[in-house]
Amino acid sequence: MNQYLADVHDAVAKVIDDNFLGLIHRCLEQGVSPLEIIQEGLGRGLDAVGAKFEEGEYFLADLIIAGDMVTRATGMLSERLSPGEHGVKGKVILATVKGDVHDIGKKVVGIMLAASGYEIIDLGADVPAAKIVGAIRETGARMVGLSVLLTTMVYGIREVVAGLTQAGMRDGVKIAIGGACCSPHLAEEMGVDAFGESAIAAVRIFDGFCASAAG
Numbered sequence: 001m002n003q004y005l006a007d008v009h010d011a012v013a014k015v016i017d018d019n020f021l022g023l024i025h026r027c028l029e030q031g032v033s034p035l036e037i038i039q040e041g042l043g044r045g046l047d048a049v050g051a052k053f054e055e056g057e058y059f060l061a062d063l064i065i066a067g068d069m070v071t072r073a074t075g076m077l078s079e080r081l082s083p084g085e086h087g088v089k090g091k092v093i094l095a096t097v098k099g100d101v102h103d104i105g106k107k108v109v110g111i112m113l114a115a116s117g118y119e120i121i122d123l124g125a126d127v128p129a130a131k132i133v134g135a136i137r138e139t140g141a142r143m144v145g146l147s148v149l150l151t152t153m154v155y156g157i158r159e160v161v162a163g164l165t166q167a168g169m170r171d172g173v174k175i176a177i178g179g180a181c182c183s184p185h186l187a188e189e190m191g192v193d194a195f196g197e198s199a200i201a202a203v204r205i206f207d208g209f210c211a212s213a214a215g
Contacts, residue, residue: 004030005041008073012045013052015062017069024073034077042070046115050200063199064108070115089117089210091141095132096125097148097156105179105199106147112199113145113206129159133167143209144175145202146192151181157190174209178202 001009004027011020027037049066052058094110096103103125110120121139123131125147136144146157157177164170175192178201187195193209196202 001040002030002032005032005037008037008041009045009048012042012066012069013048015049015058015066015069017065020069021073021076024076028080034080038074038077042073042115046070046112050203053200054198060108064111067108067111067115067199071111074115074117088119089207090143090213091119091121091139092143092145092206093121093123093132093135093139093141094145095123095127095135095147097146097153097160098126098128099156100148100150100153100179101125102147102149102179105149106145109145109147109178109196109199109202112203116203116207118206129156129163132160133163133169136164136169136173137167142173142213143206144173145196145206146175146177148177148179148181154181154186154190157186157192161191174213176202176205176209 008023008027011023024037027041028034046066049058049063053063092113094106096106110122114120121135121141123135132144135141146160148154148156161170161175164173176194176196177187177190177192178196182195184195194205196205
């Protein structure tokens with residue numbers, strides 16, 4: 001990794017936003033390709049942030065700032081990619097289930113997934129199952145992340161699963177859940193594919209969904 005690319009990596013890994021886009025421009029001026037900046041500088045830097053978050057060295061605020069840095073840089077670099085280099089991993093629909101208005105955790109997941117190369121369709125909070133199923137049908141998304149904080153609202157997950165099943169779409173859609181009341185046991189009980197305890201875990205889960213679809 002050359003020094004200019006290393007500077008980008010280190011800025012993300014150390015969550016240093018000062019003149020961050022200037023570092024991106026300097027990489028480009030030195031002939032580093034946009035794709036290499038995204039993969040080696042931004043991607044590996046974000047991996048380092050995720051590792052430090054899971055080790056307890058970084059906090060949620062660090063995760064949000066790093067995710068925003070990468071999202072801004074990726075937005076700028078994507079304009080310079082050739083058509084064959086865009087490589088969006090896939091569309092992900094995010095929603096907080098009906099009856100639950102909590103939105104912050106889902107937004108953090110969206111930032112991290114977008115920074116990791118996913119196209120995010122965020123339906124917001126308090127979203128009826130029918131709207132989620134309709135969005136899947138309209139967008140062609142094959143991955144869904146459902147957020148629920150309150151135990152009393154977990155029925156919203158079941159309604160989404162039932163709606164997809166009734167529409168004959170369940171087998172073609174991967175569903176992950178997350179939120180304070182969620183657990184691996186709840187995921188199994190609700191008939192979904194995965195439970196994520198954090199935004200970093202969500203990236204791993206959706207990467208796994210993509211890998212299984214490709215395999």
